[in-house]
């Protein structure tokens with residue numbers, strides 16, 4: 344969790360110092376869910392994320408160097424610096440993202456169906472925000488997953504807000520998990536500020552999916568600390584509320600208190616925190632020394648190679 348927080352801290356710095364361009368969505372406050380996901384999946388399982396994706400990439404085992412280099416738009420990045428923060432793809436680890444809200448679930452559904460066609464025991468996880476669950480693609484994908492009992496797990500990070508719109512005003516149900524039976528899915532709502540219950544719920548959903556018992560929705564509650572994106576004025580939430588929540592809802596503060604209470608030495612925790620900070624600072628320094636992609640290559644990767652549509656039309 345600490346490494347995730349420090350990773351995002353160097354992303355925040357990159358925006359503040361104008362080294363990263365475009366909207367960057369940080370997940371500070373949501374690290375317990377990221378940590379809960381870590382190590383649960385095999386490389387052959389698919390994970391599909393959203394615009395708020397850094398922690399999920401880390402959890403899926405995407406190497407940090409090309410991940411940060413992509414976010415910093417460098418040639419050494421996952422996608423050669425062509426995609427940037429919202430377009431992170433690592434085919435080797437079956438990790439992908441989409442900024443199209445709701446469609447994360449549709450892409451994951453495709454992975455789940457592919458696993459069914461292959462006949463293996465791979466699963467697909469979609470990690471989405473609460474706003475995603477109010478879209479058509481979410482409802483359609485969940486319906487098909489339930490109808491075909493596909494190995495799909497949807498983890499919803501309910502951080503209470505979709506940009507400036509509160510979840511409580513836009514959902515017909517008080518929770519997202521309670522919608523699960525309508526899709527013949529299992530549903531569970533957990534405290535997403537705590538790793539242990541969140542991990543247990545996701546692990547059980549993965550087991551269900553692998554055993555052919557169909558889809559699940561795990562709703563993990565949390566609170567977004569930063570604005571929707573870096574630069575968002577975030578005037579829709581009261582300053583006092585934000586300040587209070589940044590303490591009471593900080594998974595790192597809660598985890599530290601829990602570890603101290605079971606006798607973990609304070610100096611050991613301090614050392615872990617310092618090491619994480621040093622690691623990410625060094626990573627950023629290294630990335631900043633990497634070149635940008637050659638502008639002459641800007642038109643590469645626009646179309647899939649090996650398919651000349653014009654020629655096919657003519658012939």
Ligand SMILES: Cc1ncc(C[n+]2csc(CCOP(=O)(O)OP(=O)(O)O)c2C)c(N)n1
Pocket residue numbers: 394395442443444445471472473474475476502504505506567571
């Ligand atoms: C189809 C679509 N509609 C609208 C948007 C604009 N948009 C970007 S993020 C966002 C809100 C997403 O909220 P939520 O799913 O709760 O995720 P969070 O940002 O809280 O992680 C919206 C509406 C979009 N990217 N895609």
